[in-house]
Amino acid sequence: MALCRFFALFLIHICLLWSLCLAEDPFAFYDFEVSYITASPLGEPQQVIAVNGKFPGPVINVTTNYNVVVNVRNKLDENLLMHWSGIQQRRSSWQDGVLGTNCPIPPKWNWTYQFQVKDQVGSFFYFPSLHMQRASGGFGSFIINNRAIIPIPFDTPHGDIVIMIGDWYKRNHTALRRALDTGRELGMPDGVLINGKGPYQYNSTLVPDGIDYETIEVQPGKTYRVRVHNVGVSTSLNFRIQNHNLLLAESEGSYTVQQNYTSLDIHVGQSYSFLVTMDQNASSDYYIVASARFVNESTWKRVTGVGILHYTNSKGKAKGPLPEAPNDEFDKTFSMNQARSIRWNVSASGARPNPQGSFRYGSINVTDVYVLKNKAPVTIDGKKRTTLNGISFVNPATPLRLADQYKVKGVYKLDFPERPLTGPPKLETSVINGTYRGFMEIILQNNHTKMQTYHLDGYAVFVVGMDYGEWTENSRGTYNKWDGIARSTVQVYPGAWTAILVSLDNVGIWNIRTENLDSWYLGQETYIRVVNPEQTNKTELPIPDNALYCGALSKLQKPEDISSATSIRGYTSKLLFTLMMLACAAMSILSY
Template sequence: MYSKSWLIFLNFVVGLFNFGFAGDPFVYYDWTVSYITASPLGVKQQVIAIDGHFPGPLLEATTNWNVVVNVKNDLDEPVLLTWNGIQHRKNSWQDGVLGTNCPIPAGWNWTYQFQVKDQIGSFSYFPSTNFQRAAGGYGGIIVNNRDVIAVPFGTPDGDISLVIGDWFVKSHKDLRKDIENGVNLGSPDGVLINGLGPYRYDSTIVPDGITYQVINVEPGKTYRFRVHNVGISTSLNFRIQNHNMLLVETEGSYTVQQNYTNMDIHVGQSFSFLVTMDQGGSNDYYIVASPRFENSTKASGVAILHYSNSQGPASGPLPDLPNESDSSFSMNQARSIRMNVSAGAARPNPQGSFKYGEITVTDVYVLQNRPPELINGKRRTTLNGISFFVPSTPLKLAQQFNVLGIFKLDFPNRPMNRPPVIDTSVINGTYKGFIEIILQNNDTTVQSYHLDGYAFFVVGMDYGVWTENSRSVYNKWDGVARSTTQVFPGSWTAILVYLDNAGLWNLRAQNLDSWYLGQEVYLNVVNPENNELPLPENAIYCGVLSSLQKDQAQRVRFSGAPSVPMVITRVLIALIITFVVTFMR
């Protein structure tokens, strides 16, 4: 028999072991953001790549895993990456937007570390500063289910990610100068699919020599297509010639499974479809992404779906777009997307177990946008007459160090009857409040809006001006929960958000021109128990807090390997266990 003291010692060793090794798994990425030369539309230009790849690599994890991404900035200007749709529970420090993070200076690296807590689904990432998304730097994100959670469809035979988006041959620096000087973006020069130009389906439109994407498939098999609109301003209609697309998921919610022949995917949105290869394979088929609501003569994005037994190239005209004169088609299609309330997602309980329609709303915000206008001689966009001014000190850092005068918690809950202003005004949210936000689009183009840190319920959209009576058409049962929603011109969209994620979160226009000119606001959600994750040890300081910044060489650089303290801890634990086992024989 072992003595009591030995048992106590063994318990201590086991405790050390658990401390060093237990917990959710980690996945590591080490990325370098740099310029490369590419010719997606046949014209050489500078694009932003990650590890030499354009688009960037797929980021993949599983529910509750910890994700560590070390980003080295080899651009000639500061950069931040934001994780579109990843909720960062209690951790807005990892959000990657200027309200919460100082940008990574040229030549520096910074490590993001966050947990994909209680999430599944299809998302994307992209650079959030300096109009850089117009040059690339983007890619897809997959958060897989844990094995113990049932998925509401059979395991696909393959998983295919497609990043689609409008593209301009002008550099992002020239585009942002145009925007600042009052020059509209106009129609894009083309549409890219996975960073490549269109297949030459029409020699009068598509020049020769352009490289295009080929997706290889096997007849009879079913594939999951994850499609992300990472463009800057253009809604795209996505379709696959002669194939139905069964919608199964969007931005972390399993949907009611419905077949579509095409889907309008607005800026910043992600969708998952199951597509069965049920054609004969006598030839290849077009995969198409076309601009919507644009009088553009430029080429659509066209990739090729290639069956292994294909006997010839794709042929004929591209599959038709929906009738552009039917203005209600896209809105009705959006309304048809509903949540599968009987399916579990990140947890085993049904998605409909959170009965949002029975919760009392605590705050209502009507956010009205307008087309760009001059404010103090500068071309700006607004929400409720306020164009957001980005201070040199991130709001979250100012809050952490009690720096006064950086922002104000006074954002109005209705449009103000006053001239527009430029200001740093923030919504003061109530922790665990239930907030209703109506996005009223007074612009002439479709706008997309995204809220970091949350999935919200899309409960209604319609033409005209929202009124209190508009609530009578709300979907109070199976409105889809997502992080990005479109608002059609002259229309409104209503969302409901349960404010259970403490932090400072960005609500923005996903259309890059609108966002760049000031169409954003932050939502401050403070938990009275102060249970947010602390300021990261590797935080970058800027603005009035620049004096706190250490030189890059003095900062801890994380990488795919465990940290030195962790290695030492593990070695000591191994030595202790070896000693104990040897001694007790």
Template sequence: MAHQVIGINGQFPGPPLNVTTNWNVVVNVRNALDEPLLLTWNGVQQRKTAWQDGVLGTNCAIPAGWNWTYAFQVKDQVGSFFYFPSTPLHRAAGGYGGITINNRDVIPIPFGFPDGDITLFIGDWYNRGHKELRRALDGGTLLGAPDGVLINGLGPYQYNTSLVPPGIVYERINVEPGKTYRFRVHNVGVSTSLNFRIQKHNLLLVETEGSYTSQQNYTNLDIHVGQSYSFLVTMDQNASTDYYVVASARFVGAAVVDKLTGVAILHYSNSQGPASGPLPDPPNDQYDTSFSINQARSIRWNVTAGGARPNPQGSFHYGDITVTDVYLLQSRLPELIDGKLCSTLNEISYIAPSTPLVLAQLFNVPGVYKLDFPNHPMNRLPKVDTSIINGTYKGFMEIIFQNNATSVQSYHLDGYAFFVVG
């Protein structure tokens, strides 16, 4: 089945941004689509360059046939990120690529330099195009279950002849026995949490989105939408066969779980045969969110490792912070507002204004936005509004996320880093 995707420079996924701390990054984007587009740099902090963030409300969308040059500096976030189109549901069609921010030579890393670097994009896939998905939501209809899971934009290896048809192009990862590789794994999907695992290989977690973690081994890890993790994987197994690399859906019905399984192949250079047998086991209970929550809680910041600066990570005494603002943000199931299916926080579904917020603030344009976003749920009918949080400049904000929906929810604080305290 042929599908149209959003490619970048003829590639799907798009080309990587491989940069080093303190570099100035200049990216010229020419929009060859037939509708406006924006790219955002997921997790990269914009320090004094908020207008380069690439989301509606901060930037005007790039009109069809136009180009826009992004220019920003990557600072002290050594690690793994990705870029993607932030305009409505374009990410469902692609347009994403990796961002690797390397350390300068004077900044040590808390593990041996790996023998190779491998980036994997895992994500759900809908056979319907992004415009059709958008029309469904605008018509008040849920998207429903995806049609598959891709790894680096490719379908599953035929691990089971009754479940996977022949002839599907799949991802093959070539490695050398005895070597250690850094795997940077990004969930670039629309709505599906995925469990990632490599048959008979341990995943040594070392970094997530610019922060080094306490190093611990996992046999599998739940990676939620928008998250990026970095593992060290040693090729220490017998090369009698290839090995499965699996990304399978979590918290979905038994009727669709088989089709929502992406499978790639790990190929040792001296491998003597194809991968065979059953896939490595996922977590025992497909619906067990407590497993996923406890796994996430097991991930700790490495406070003895140096970041891309003289002081070690975590050396700031967060217990001494005076909190200036507290917000309880409650998410609920999508709700109908004027016939369209919308997600909300504190009963408000944000709508981007025609004038970006940054410009409206700079030039004191009235009526573009309201500084009235409530600091707690108001128990009222949902509405669409350009209502924004009125934060305290140079203050410290405590945000409490309350998920009243029935699915796992990912939250992203665009342009900032935040620290989980409870």
């Protein structure tokens, strides 16, 4: 018995030692099985991409500084990469989930992503980044909560509500790809989904019977945090809830100055948090609406997304016409002015105790200036392509970051032009040479007739200005140098420009692209390479043990599925759990 008591005390001491070593940053483990399922979001059976059998996929819900481990099993019939949109992944572009940094996960393989949500809070989402797969699903919400010691700049809501909106085609992503490959437009989508479901039948002429729609149940008098993500293909959507104010509180990791909106334009790839108080009399349910913007309203009425907000004491079904979208047919500045009104809350804490605005971006000297101009699609070598600065990006067989790691020559050129090319457009793997700890000004110039949104991986950017016409040096006089919102995805209106500033302090190779899937698929992207001249693991984590190899490095790839090799930190976390169980058993022995 004495030996048992000695062993029990020994286990308890070991467990306490491991706890002290590993308690700093907790781990959150997820298993994702990505597969095809049959669903009928618009009333007709079609193939969609599900995560763990769900469409949309499960919510990742973690807290600042958590280590997130996601094991992804690819049960599709084509390569797969999962991208964590807006998650900055400090020091680790190895986990970014785009072709410039990662080899794809082959069918029937699994691969484990591991990254830390360092110093981040807010509303984000994940999605498959290859082959226009997001047009068929595979997306889900990614929430990062404040640590308990960091206050949020509003009263704690009664609950969280996730709403994923987006345009939707009955054709799956492979059919959409074939259309683009043959030079055709995708055309008008077949609908707008809300949380993977079609519209409520508010109008029997426009909406057929038998479509499953989203219903969100709420308690009267309570305030909820409503997180809205536009995960669609290419359509900007206006979001609104009948008879309810939307108090904007956060956008892609930055708390905003709190302002009420009756509706807000949410562009492809963007995420917002609203505080919505359920202050109506519940005489009936209320419409949740997501409708297309900058299109022919009468033609597009049939693709409006409609869900239902249901009070627990509601006395009947939603009724009457839908709440109206902004009537700005003859005022093209309405939406832009709305976007300009979204400001950073510089007095609120972000993920750390210091106020968000303490960065004081307006007083930092700019080291590099890039004007990135897109135009209408062009023909290059007989194929329809899209461009930035006259270059249509070609993804190499060997990912850029992997080529750097192994010094593979000729994979890409570090010569992306600072201004648009004057010659004919061309196909290139051309990359921006970023300066580590530099402060880059990027002007996104949209010389196309369609709305574009742009996303930069690995960073939040400061949105300092936007206007119609061509950007000039004098345009800097209109910049907001104090409380421009910091976010990862920004809109650029047709025939207009948007200026952003970004501090290049995150080492890696980071994708900058349009979020419009058709334009992205046809080449409207590039990468920013940020290298610390001093080799150190303090600014970039080493290549992961389970890295996949392809292209010129295919010979390094083991034939078996190597992703079963869990990282040391993941292993130690599981070991700690085992030791804790043993310690519990030991305590039972002691008490006995």
